[in-house]
Every structure is written in C-alpha cells, then in structure tokens.
Amino acid sequence: MIEILGLEKRFGAVRALAGVDLRIATGRVTAVLGPNGSGKTTLIKGILGLARPDAGRVVVDGVEVDGVGAYRRRIGYMPQSPPFPENLTPAEVLQMLRDVRGSVEQPDEELLVTFGLEREMGKPFRTLSGGTRQKVNAALAFLFDPAVLILDEPTAGLDPVSSSALKDRIRRERERGKTVVLTSHIMPEVEELADEVVFLLEGSVRFAGAALALKAEMGESSLERAIARMMSRKVAA
Amino acid sequence: MKTTLKIARYQARDVVRGRWLVLYALFFAGVGELLIRFGGGPVKALLGLVSLVLVVVPLVAIMFGGIYVYGGREFNQLLLAQPIDRRQLFAGLYGGLALPLAAAFVLGVGTPLAARVVGEPAQLVALGTLLLAGVFLTLVFVALALLVAFGVQDKTKGLGVAVALWLALTVVYDGAVLLVVTRFAHYPLEHPMIGLMLLNPVDLARVLLLLQFDVSALMGYTGAVFQRFFGSTLGTAVGVAGLTAWIVGPLVLAARRFRRMDF
Numbered sequence: 001m002i003e004i005l006g007l008e009k010r011f012g013a014v015r016a017l018a019g020v021d022l023r024i025a026t027g028r029v030t031a032v033l034g035p036n037g038s039g040k041t042t043l044i045k046g047i048l049g050l051a052r053p054d055a056g057r058v059v060v061d062g063v064e065v066d067g068v069g070a071y072r073r074r075i076g077y078m079p080q081s082p083p084f085p086e087n088l089t090p091a092e093v094l095q096m097l098r099d100v101r102g103s104v105e106q107p108d109e110e111l112l113v114t115f116g117l118e119r120e121m122g123k124p125f126r127t128l129s130g131g132t133r134q135k136v137n138a139a140l141a142f143l144f145d146p147a148v149l150i151l152d153e154p155t156a157g158l159d160p161v162s163s164s165a166l167k168d169r170i171r172r173e174r175e176r177g178k179t180v181v182l183t184s185h186i187m188p189e190v191e192e193l194a195d196e197v198v199f200l201l202e203g204s205v206r207f208a209g210a211a212l213a214l215k216a217e218m219g220e221s222s223l224e225r226a227i228a229r230m231m232s233r234k235v236a237a
Numbered sequence: 238m239k240t241t242l243k244i245a246r247y248q249a250r251d252v253v254r255g256r257w258l259v260l261y262a263l264f265f266a267g268v269g270e271l272l273i274r275f276g277g278g279p280v281k282a283l284l285g286l287v288s289l290v291l292v293v294v295p296l297v298a299i300m301f302g303g304i305y306v307y308g309g310r311e312f313n314q315l316l317l318a319q320p321i322d323r324r325q326l327f328a329g330l331y332g333g334l335a336l337p338l339a340a341a342f343v344l345g346v347g348t349p350l351a352a353r354v355v356g357e358p359a360q361l362v363a364l365g366t367l368l369l370a371g372v373f374l375t376l377v378f379v380a381l382a383l384l385v386a387f388g389v390q391d392k393t394k395g396l397g398v399a400v401a402l403w404l405a406l407t408v409v410y411d412g413a414v415l416l417v418v419t420r421f422a423h424y425p426l427e428h429p430m431i432g433l434m435l436l437n438p439v440d441l442a443r444v445l446l447l448l449q450f451d452v453s454a455l456m457g458y459t460g461a462v463f464q465r466f467f468g469s470t471l472g473t474a475v476g477v478a479g480l481t482a483w484i485v486g487p488l489v490l491a492a493r494r495f496r497r498m499d500f
Contacts, residue, residue: 009499045314050314051499052497052498069320069321071320072318075318077315079311079315083309083311083315085247085248085251085309086251086255086308087250088251092250093247096243097319100240100244100319100320101320140315150318
C-alpha cells in the first residue's frame, strides 16, 4: 500500500502537484494518466523520494518516505529515458546495482533472457541502440524481486515483441501480489494492464478508481473515449 | 562508506574508459617530453610546465567535471531510486571523478620527468611539488564543478558559469590584484595582498610552487609578496591549508544543495 497525503510540489511558478491524496492498493496495477505536464512523473518521483515535496507525505507499506531510503530496497524503478554511463556495459551496471544494494541473492535475469540481451551484456552502452537500452532499463527494474514496481512509460521505444513480453511480465507480477504503478500515454495498453486508474490534471487528482468504473461513469466502452469525455467535461465545466 | 567506494569505483571506471582522460594524460606527457628534449632539459621543462599546470588543470577539471555531472544527471535518478543515501552518492560521484583526473595528471606529468630527475634531490622535490599542486587544483576545481552543476539547472548556463569561474580565478583575479597594486602604490599593501591571495586557489597553488622553484618574479605579483612574507615552511603550510579549505568549502555547499535538490 502506498499512501500519498496532501502532496504538494512547486517548480518555480509551476504547481506540479497541488495537494494530491491517493491510496495505491497492494496487488493491483495502477495507471497514472494525464496530459503532458499534469504531474505524473513528479508524483512518481515523490514516491521514490527523488523530488522533495513542499508539503504532504508519502508512506510506502507503513514506512514514511525520507532521505535515507532503506524503504527503496522494496522498490524496482524504471525511469523514463535510458540514462546509462556511456562507457559501462549492461553487465557492469547490473553488478553496480547489486553492489550498492548489497544484494547477495541471484538477481532475476529472466527479462534479460526474454529480451535476448545476453549478447549485448558485455558491450558499452554508447554502442547500444535506443531500443536495446530501453530493454536493459526495463529488465533492471525487475532484478531484485521488488514488492513495488514503478514504471514510467515502460513500453515507450520497445518493439512489439518486447513490449508484449514486458506486459506479460507485469501481469505475472500482479498475480504474485506485487504492487505496480505505471504511467502511459497508450490507452489500449492501460486498458489491457490496469486495474485502477488515476487521472491527473494540472497537479490534481480528477479521478481515482477502477478502470471499469471510469468507463461506466462516462458511459463509454473504451478507456480512451472515457478519458476524452472526462477531459472535455472538465473544460466545459 | 562502503557504498560510497562502490559507487566511486564504477564511476571511475566509466571516466577512465572515456578517451578524454587518456588525451589529457597524453597532453601533459607530450608537452613534458617536448620541453625536455627541445627546451633545455628537465629543469626548464619543470618551469615551463608550472605555468601550463596552473591554467590547464583548473580548466580541464571544472569543464570535464561539469560536463560529466550534467551528462550523468539521469543515471543519478536510477541510483537514488536504490536504497542509498544521497550523501553516499555525492561522495561517490566526487571521488569517482576527481581521483581518475588527478591520477591522469600525475601519470602524464610524472612519466617523462620522473626518470630524468631521480638523481637530483632538488629537482625531485620540485617535481613532487608540481604534482601536489596539480592534484590539489584538480580536487578544488572538480569540487567547484559539482557546485556549479548542482547549483545551476540549465546545462548550457552552468557550463558558461564554469568557464567564467575558471577565467576569473586564473586570469582576471591576478590582473585585478595588479591593478589595485598600481593604483594604491603609495600604501603598505603587503598584508592585504596576503589576504587576497588566500582567497584564490590558483594563487595558493602558485605560492606552493614558487616556494620550491625560487622564481618568484616569474610567478606574478602575489607570489613575490607571499614569499617575502612567509618563507618556505610556513608558506607551504599556509598554501596547503588554504587549498584544503578550497576543497572542503565548495564540497560542503555542493553536498548541501545535492541533498535538497529534485531529480
């Protein structure tokens, strides 16, 4: 369970989060939706302690988010853009994460195998394509059997085969009782994966609940249309 | 501490594999070799390298450091999403950046000169001092690079600030001091001069060097004053203490900023 209580964050004049209250349930896939600049990534960074809130707090499984970050041992994070040191190899970055976590268990390298990355593991990142980096980025989030997975636009830049494999993996993690939080702009994908939907607009939560409930409330059969209808209502209101 | 060392190790590995570091070492080795062969032997080569080190080491440390830190900002997000403390990451970043740069400098300057001065105690001391001063300047200017890169969000603006800072400390400062001196030539300026010198890390490094090289006249006005005032032992101690303060001060400020910033 991730509890977000009155979370506020400003960047200069921009109010990225304007008092967000949210409960993200364990064992569910929650999709955070909203137009560009609505505060999705800031919300995720608030959960991870990467962005320091101006007000409010975040509690992950009963542990308050702070600077020390022992609670992050339970979290697997996939950032939006593949951000790796150019001269290191995927194998070295994997080892680096193991080292800084002090992890002695064998990491879960299943996704690396599924993505066919074994032959790329020894090549420096500067020689790898954007898609390959993104596959490494995705695989790293699953390495340490985290209880909470936070995935920022996980399938962006992946080919259809890898994208499907990743989605299968996400579904399996949910079946194993993991908490998954993801952002996406691809509505069919959200519809496929998400149990819960959180819709952000200008830093505020406009809807939080089951994806089915949102569709029913808006009287639409697809999530994409339901979101579009909600946005146009907000504009009209 | 252990986590810091682990981070620094991978960071250093990434830095060492980049070709810029190799070019940097080769640059000093090449210039040193040329000065020895065509400039009149190791003593003159050392003197020639002094002025070069005082300008080039700060420039490379602050620019290379700045570019590297800006480039690594997003990777820091991934690291900070791991169960590590921001202080550990900060220390790891600094160590992993400053130590390879310092090592490349020592190897580059030391390789052509070490074998040639090994029989001459005075020259050996001079080479040692040059290496020490260069290492200090590297540590100071990488600390300043972190301060700028974490203090200024925008990369282009930040690198501009870095260049301006380098120019101010290496060129403008001594010029300004000289201007003050000529303007107020009728006043007893020695003590204020000493104070002014302690405020600039490049001047402090210059002082360390000139106390060994005995070429105060070649080292700018501030250097000449300093030698007359302190003499060798006390001067060296003051120089080392001042440079240490110039490492610690910017690092403390940069670390405080790093702990509070958003990624």
